[in-house]
Amino acid sequence: MFVEFELNGKNTRVEVEDYQRLLDILRDKLNLTGTKEGCGEGECGACSVMMNDLLVNSCLVPAFQVDGAKIETIEYISKTPLGEIIVDSFCSEGAVQCGFCTPGFVVSAYALLKVNANPTEQEIKTAISGNLCRCTGYTKIVQAIRKASEKIS
Amino acid sequence: MEVGKNVIREDARSKATGKAIYVADMKMPGMLVGKVLRSKVPYGKIISIDIEEALKISGVHTVALGKDVPGRNICEIVFDDMPLIAEEYVQYVGEPIALIAAENEKAAWQAMQAIMVNIEPLEPLTDPELYSSKDAPLLYGDDNVYAHHKIRRGNVDEAFVNAAKIIERTYHTAYQEHAYLETQGMLAVPTPQGGVDVYGSMQCPFYVHGVVADVCGLAQSRVRVVQATTGGAFGGKEDVPSLVAGWASVLAMLSERPVKVILDREEDMMSMSKRHPSRTRIKLAADKQGKITGAEIDVLFDGGAYSTLSSIVLWRGTVHAAGIYRIPNAKVDARAVATNKVHCGAYRGFGSPQTLFAIESIMDEMAKEFGIDPVDYRKMNLIKKGEETVTGQTIGDSFGLWECLEKSLEQSDYYHEKDRLNSPENPVKRGMGISTIFYGVGLGSGGTKLARTGAYVSIQQDASVQFAVGTTEMGQGMRTVLGQIVAESFGIPYELVSCLPVDTSRVPDSGPTVASRATTMSGRALVSACGALKRSLAKAAAEKWGVKSKDINVADGRATLASEPNKWLNWDELVAEAHAQKKDVAVVMHDSSPPTSWEEESGQGDAYVVYAYATNIAQVAVDTRTGVVTLEKLWAAHDVGKAINPQLVEGQIEGGSLQGAGYALMEEYMIDNAGIPINPRFAFYHIPSVDDSPEMHPIIVESAYKDGPFGAKGFAEQPLMGIAPAVANAIYNATGKRLRTQPFTPERMRAALRGDNDVC
Numbered sequence: 083m084f085v086e087f088e089l090n091g092k093n094t095r096v097e098v099e100d101y102q103r104l105l106d107i108l109r110d111k112l113n114l115t116g117t118k119e120g121c122g123e124g125e126c127g128a129c130s131v132m133m134n135d136l137l138v139n140s141c142l143v144p145a146f147q148v149d150g151a152k153i154e155t156i157e158y159i160s161k162t163p164l165g166e167i168i169v170d171s172f173c174s175e176g177a178v179q180c181g182f183c184t185p186g187f188v189v190s191a192y193a194l195l196k197v198n199a200n201p202t203e204q205e206i207k208t209a210i211s212g213n214l215c216r217c218t219g220y221t222k223i224v225q226a227i228r229k230a231s232e233k234i235s
Numbered sequence: 236m237e238v239g240k241n242v243i244r245e246d247a248r249s250k251a252t253g254k255a256i257y258v259a260d261m262k263m264p265g266m267l268v269g270k271v272l273r274s275k276v277p278y279g280k281i282i283s284i285d286i287e288e289a290l291k292i293s294g295v296h297t298v299a300l301g302k303d304v305p306g307r308n309i310c311e312i313v314f315d316d317m318p319l320i321a322e323e324y325v326q327y328v329g330e331p332i333a334l335i336a337a338e339n340e341k342a343a344w345q346a347m348q349a350i351m352v353n354i355e356p357l358e359p360l361t362d363p364e365l366y367s368s369k370d371a372p373l374l375y376g377d378d379n380v381y382a383h384h385k386i387r388r389g390n391v392d393e394a395f396v397n398a399a400k401i402i403e404r405t406y407h408t409a410y411q412e413h414a415y416l417e418t419q420g421m422l423a424v425p426t427p428q429g430g431v432d433v434y435g436s437m438q439c440p441f442y443v444h445g446v447v448a449d450v451c452g453l454a455q456s457r458v459r460v461v462q463a464t465t466g467g468a469f470g471g472k473e474d475v476p477s478l479v480a481g482w483a484s485v486l487a488m489l490s491e492r493p494v495k496v497i498l499d500r501e502e503d504m505m506s507m508s509k510r511h512p513s514r515t516r517i518k519l520a521a522d523k524q525g526k527i528t529g530a531e532i533d534v535l536f537d538g539g540a541y542s543t544l545s546s547i548v549l550w551r552g553t554v555h556a557a558g559i560y561r562i563p564n565a566k567v568d569a570r571a572v573a574t575n576k577v578h579c580g581a582y583r584g585f586g587s588p589q590t591l592f593a594i595e596s597i598m599d600e601m602a603k604e605f606g607i608d609p610v611d612y613r614k615m616n617l618i619k620k621g622e623e624t625v626t627g628q629t630i631g632d633s634f635g636l637w638e639c640l641e642k643s644l645e646q647s648d649y650y651h652e653k654d655r656l657n658s659p660e661n662p663v664k665r666g667m668g669i670s671t672i673f674y675g676v677g678l679g680s681g682g683t684k685l686a687r688t689g690a691y692v693s694i695q696q697d698a699s700v701q702f703a704v705g706t707t708e709m710g711q712g713m714r715t716v717l718g719q720i721v722a723e724s725f726g727i728p729y730e731l732v733s734c735l736p737v738d739t740s741r742v743p744d745s746g747p748t749v750a751s752r753a754t755t756m757s758g759r760a761l762v763s764a765c766g767a768l769k770r771s772l773a774k775a776a777a778e779k780w781g782v783k784s785k786d787i788n789v790a791d792g793r794a795t796l797a798s799e800p801n802k803w804l805n806w807d808e809l810v811a812e813a814h815a816q817k818k819d820v821a822v823v824m825h826d827s828s829p830p831t832s833w834e835e836e837s838g839q840g841d842a843y844v845v846y847a848y849a850t851n852i853a854q855v856a857v858d859t860r861t862g863v864v865t866l867e868k869l870w871a872a873h874d875v876g877k878a879i880n881p882q883l884v885e886g887q888i889e890g891g892s893l894q895g896a897g898y899a900l901m902e903e904y905m906i907d908n909a910g911i912p913i914n915p916r917f918a919f920y921h922i923p924s925v926d927d928s929p930e931m932h933p934i935i936v937e938s939a940y941k942d943g944p945f946g947a948k949g950f951a952e953q954p955l956m957g958i959a960p961a962v963a964n965a966i967y968n969a970t971g972k973r974l975r976t977q978p979f980t981p982e983r984m985r986a987a988l989r990g991d992n993d994v995c
Contacts, residue, residue, distance in 0.1 A: 101341070115260035116253015118466075120416045121500045125917035128416055156253035173247040176882040179890065180710025181250025182416040182466030188251055207925045214917070216414050216467050217710045219889030220925040 085149040090114075090158035098145035105129045105140040107148070108155060116156035116185045120214070127213030130186040130193075131155050137193040139212070156185035159192050168192055168230045177226035179217035186213050191227045200235040203228070237722040237729045238945045241882040244715040245734065246464070246708070258420040258435045258463040259497045266422070267296055269486045269496035270343040272333040272350055273506060274325035277910025278359035278372065278575040281323060284333060285351035292349060294342030297490045299334040305488055306452030310481055311445070312474045316375060317541035317578070319450050319481045325354060326374060326540035327577050328912055329506030331478075336486040336494050359575035359910040363537040364514070366572035374540065374573035381538045381571040382546035384553040386838030388625055389564030394529025398520035400604055406517075406593040407976040408959075410904035411510035411582055411897075414922045417466025419507060420497035421480040423447075423487035430457025431484045436465045437476035438707055439747040444739045446477035447484045458484075462737040468709040469894070470581030470952075473749050474543045475507045504915035508543055508580030509904060511536040511571065515556070515593035520564075525605040527616050530625075532556050534569035534590060539578040545571040548579070550681040552586030554842045557625035558594040559636060559673040560616045565625045567838065575910045581749060583894065584956040587674070592977060595670040595960030599967060609964060610649060613640070613671050627839040633948060635874025635938030636848035640671060642934050643850040643872040653968060656854070664857045665867070666969025670957035671850050675843030676940075676949045677752040680833035687828070688752075689743020690760035691735075692721065692768055693821035698810040700725065702761060703735040705745025706753040711951055712883040713753045719879050720758045720944050724765035726791035727806055743823055751847070751949030754879065758944030760826035767822045775813040776804055829942050845940050847950035848874040851892070853929075853961040857969045862985030866896045866927075866962060872934035873953060877946035881935060884950075888933035891954025897923045899959040903978050 086095045089112070096111050108114040108131070120128035122141050129140040132154040159165040168191045171177070178184050187210060194201055194209035201209070206227045215223060249255040286298040301308050301322030308322060309315045321330050333350055337343035360371045366379040375381060395401060421435035430453055437443055440460040448455045460480070465472065479496055486494040498507070513536050520529035534556060538545035553569040569590075584591075602612035618624065620634050644650070649667060656665035678686045691703040702721050708714045714734040722729040735741065745757060769789040776794035777784035780802070788795045792806040804812060813820055833840035854868040871892050878884040901921050905913040914920045939946030959977050967973050972987040 099341070109260075114253075115256070118257070118417070119259070120418075121917040123500075123916065123918055126416060160252040169248065169251045172251045173243050176241070176244075176886050178244065178247040178250050179712070179886060180416065180465065180467040181246065181255055182257065184251045185253040210925050214414075214416065214922060214924060215890075216416055216469070216894070216922060217890045218886055219891075219893035219931060220928040221889045221931050222886060224925065 083146060085146060087148045087150060088152040090154055102145040103141055104143035104145055104148055107145050108140060114155050114157055118182055118185060120182065125214065127190065128183050128186045130189040130213065132159065132189065132193060137190060156189055159189055164195060164234065165192055167233050168195065171226040171230040175222050175226035175229055177218060177222040183213060183215045187215065187223055191230065195231055195234065200231055237719045238879050240719065241880060242715060242719060242729045244712050244883065245718065246714065255464045257417055257466055258422055261422050261434060261463065261495065263422065263424055263493035266493040266495055267336040267338060267490055268340055268343045269483055269494040270335045270347060271331045271482060272335065272347050273502065274321065274328060274330040274332055274354065276325055276354050276356050277328050279325050279354040279356045281321065281325060281332065282353040282355055286333065289346040289349040292342055292345050294338035295335065295346045296492065297336040297486055298346060298350065299485055299489055303489065304450055304485055306450045309449065310478050311449065312477065312543045313546055314542045317543065319478065319485070327575055328910055329502065329577055330540065331482065334482050334486050336490045361574055361576060361908050361910050363535055363572050363574050374575065375542065379573040381542045381573060382549050384550050384569045384838065385836065386553060386565055386567035386625060388627065388839065391529050391531055391564045391566040394520045394564035398528055399523035400521045401518065402597065402601055402604060403518040404597050404600060404975060406515045406596060408513045408589045408592055409977060410512050411902050412504055412904045412920055413469045413471030413582055415467030415469060415471055418498045418500055418503040419472065419475060419479045421476065421483040422493060422495040423480065423483035424493040425487050425491055428457060431487055432459045432461065433480050433484060434461045434463050435476060435480060436472060437462055438468045438472040438709055438749060440707065440737050440739050441705065441744045442747060443477050443480045447480050450481040451484050451488050460739040462707050465707065465709040469583045470585065470749065471507060472709065473581040473747060475580065500917060501915050504920065505912050506577060508578050510582035511538060511548060511579040511586065511589065513589035515590055517593050517597050519597055519601055521601060525607055525612060525615055527560055527562050529564040530557050530562050532567045536571040537574055537576065537579065538571040539574055539576045541578040543578045544580040547681050548581060548586040551675065552590045553838065554626055554675060555587035556590040556594060558591065558598065559618050559624065559671065561618050561622055562625050576906045583891065583952045585750065585952065588898065588956045588959065591672050591956055592959045595672065595957065596963050596975065599964045600973065610644065610669055617671060626842050628841045633845050633876055633938045633940040635936040636671065636673065638936045638938065639848050639850040639872035639874055642936060643852045643870045646932055646934060647852045647870040649852055657969065662859045664859060664969040665854065666965045667852060667854050668961045668964025668968055669850065669852050670961040670964065672953065672957040674847045674950060674953040674956065676755060676845050676847055677828055677843060678750050679843040680831035680840060683831065685746035687825055688745040688756040688760040689823060689825050690757060690764045691742060691823045692761065692764040694768060694810055696814055698807045699731045699733065701733050701735060703742045704757040704761065705737060705742040706748040706757045707737050711887060712880065716754050716879045716883060717757055717761055720761050721765060723945065724762055743825060751951045754947050755943045755949045756826065756828060758947060760824055762944050763826055764822050764824035767824060771819040772809050772813050775816050775818045776809060778816055779812055844942065845948050847948055847953050849953050849957055851957045851961040853958065853965045855962055855965040855969055857966055857984060859970065859988055862981035862988065864900055864966060864979050864984055866900065866929040868930045870932040870934060871954060872936055873950055874936040874938050875950045876940040876943050876948035877937050878935050879945065879947050884935055885933045887951040888954045889931050891951065892931065892958055893923050893928055895955040895958025896927065896929065898955065898978065899962040900978055901980065903980070
């Protein structure tokens with residue numbers, strides 16, 4: 083079956099198998115490997131993307147559901163003005179270690195700051211509570227998102 | 236100055252934008268999907284495996300059994316007991332019994348369903364305490380013991396006869412799962428010369444190199460291993476990547492196509508090495524003032540089905556078992572034994588978190604016997620400079636233990652705060668607890684044959700510098716820190732320096748990237764390589780000026796004539812001169828670790844070249860209605876010798892401490908009495924999220940290590956190691972209840988509050 087959707091600002095048509103997830107078509111069919119698979123069951127958030135302006139785990143979205151949707155991945159988000167600020171802050175604050183979870187955190191931070199430019203500490207924590215990081219202890223990730231919010235507000 | 240600066244890590248941007256390439260992101264023309272069929276039985280005899288139907292499935296290329304392995308069907312880690320693919324017996328749930336290579340996932344999964352496996356189940360051994368019982372099956376050697384390490388110091392029997400106070404306690408710890416966000420994976424590509432190139436996620440490319448050559452029956456010269464960006468390891472990518480690379484390589488050789496094997500989370504958790512569960516029994520003797528006079532410690536580690544790294548993990552646990560206290564008489568016996576469960580291996584701390592939990596808990600329990608504050612009790616018994624550890628090693632310079640203690644006490648305001656946190660009417664009880672620990676840097680005398688590092692440094696025509704080492708980046712920031720060391724050695728800006736990827740064909744064998752050794756040991760090799768190049772640059776300047784090279788000083792990015800300080804060549808001029816004169820501009824240097832010593836029977840000797848030290852002060856809240864324990868605040872002071880990059884040091888303290896908090900409070904991988912894994916998924920094995928992260932106060936102490944690069948010593952495992960006892964001690968301070976089984980789940984906490992001591 084074919085699905086048609088808006089991917090990173092461009093119309094896309096791709097053939098999908100019934101067992102495939104949005105994550106699979108992004109990574110395997112469209113070479114967008116910035117979106118990572120950490121657990122395959124919606125626990126870790128490494129596969130976070132924006133779907134119709136909402137944050138989703140792409141491992142939990144069946145590929146056929148994407149038909150007609152708008153999808154934004156890290157490859158696109160990191161090049162938007164807001165995304166660039168978030169990426170800069172993650173780099174300068176030491177919020178990146180092994181990096182496997184990082185694109186997911188950047189997408190979650192983008193989803194937050196897009197609608198709330200000046201979040202409280204608790205709002206930042208809530209926004210990334212669906213993302214797991216095993217390296218950093220989160221302190222510097224929260225700092226990075228705060229720094230990005232200071233830059234934009 | 237580039238050392239001591241928070242330079243931005245070189246890989247941060249590529250990772251944050253999703254451009255960094257991990258092995259799962261790699262593609263090759265004609266690449267096949269590799270899958271592993273695994274045992275569902277914890278212990279059994281393989282009667283037959285019928286692959287005929289599987290081979291008929293369209294898209295299936297290869298199905299390989301143990302007998303099809305072209306070389307030796309052994310994945311040798313320390314000993315050679317583990318098969319690459321089980322051939323006669325299966326010994327744990329998750330053990331590989333067949334490999335499949337197929338055109339796509341769907342065909343591979345269909346093949347897995349179609350393989351008919353007949354295994355005769357046998358009665359498994361799941362309780363490590365029963366390793367020597369007469370009904371236990373023989374799983375390893377003639378006694379099921381992977382290793383038995385000892386320490387014999389002074390006269391323990393006499394110490395107990397003369398003691399004013401004796402207490403004996405038993406502590407238990409659970410499995411811990413690394414939960415690196417990137418699961419294990421390898422891509423193997425056949426080469427035109429009949430060899431194989433391997434790309435993947437790993438800590439130890441030279442281990443992988445040896446095993447791939449061995450299982451493929453190839454000369455080591457035909458095998459090349461390249462580390463891909465590695466998404467976290469924590470010890471979990473020390474031993475088992477050799478297995479994964481072995482599977483991918485065997486499939487690639489048999490299929491004559493590139494094969495990529497990426498584990499899914501469930502099979503990764505079920506079948507990859509874990510932190511050893513443990514039981515530690517300690518008997519402690521003290522004189523009438525409370526000074527410790529003797530310790531008798533018996534340790535048992537559940538090693539699982541194969542030996543992998545158990546022997547050396549246990550050795551570190553043994554050396555750290557009596558803590559960093561003055562104990563004149565000690566007897567330690569530590570054993571790692573075989574069971575029909577997943578093999579256990581390396582995990583941040585490497586056997587020491589288990590034994591440190593026990594000693595750091597019983598120190599508080601003994602303090603209580605004397606009515607002395609646990610901090611004051613430690614001050615009475617902690618080693619001072621010039622005194623000996625329990626292995627008889629004299630502690631000399633680079634001894635920041637007391638500074639860690641003082642700084643963490645000061646910043647947490649421990650003496651004032653700890654008794655002011657509670658109010659009788661509040662059902663949420665608060666308290667503070669401490670741990671004071673040490674960490675032997677590097678492999679120590681348990682791993683001297685591996686204790687070599689190599690470094691390649693090359694100065695390019697344009698005066699930029701390229702370097703390569705054989706130790707790996709797995710997220711800790713090694714590439715950046717080593718770049719700072721190279722920049723500092725020449726006195727040039729960090730921006731001029733680049734680190735090459737690890738490739739076994741290009742980089743000298745540097746042993747494993749474990750034991751917090753990369754900064755110290757690769758750093759030493761780099762400093763020595765840069766020194767050789769500086770001598771070469773001095774020759775170029777000398778020749779230009781017609782003087783002797785001993786009259787030239789190369790530092791701060793230039794060459795100066797000693798007699799005329801105003802006469803100098805800047806870095807660009809100096810490098811251009813060296814290239815023009817065809818002087819050496821590239822060099823490979825090896826460095827060996829400073830000496831250690833060990834006497835096997837007595838467990839006496841200089842176990843490690845140097846130690847790092849830490850103090851953790853934890854503040855917890857215990858909700859007595861639910862049993863939920865929250866780590867609210869943590870002061871973690873670490874003596875790192877010299878912080879080459881303070882921001883990265885803080886990152887290790889914060890991240891390692893939170894892994895330690897997970898170990899203390901929530902992480903418990905479970906295998907039932909029948910040998911069946913219960914929770915091999917993130918949905919059921921919980922690691923800390925941002926909501927579990929405490930208010931963190933990292934404190935950096937710098938007590939320079941003279942043999943380390945710019946004074947640095949490794950420490951990145953240490954942040955995890957002392958959190959569980961600090962939390963247990965804080966829980967006691969808050970509630971008067973002592974938890975001796977980790978993790979301190981709400982169930983165990985409630986049982987303790989009810990007075991049910993059997994479960995806590």
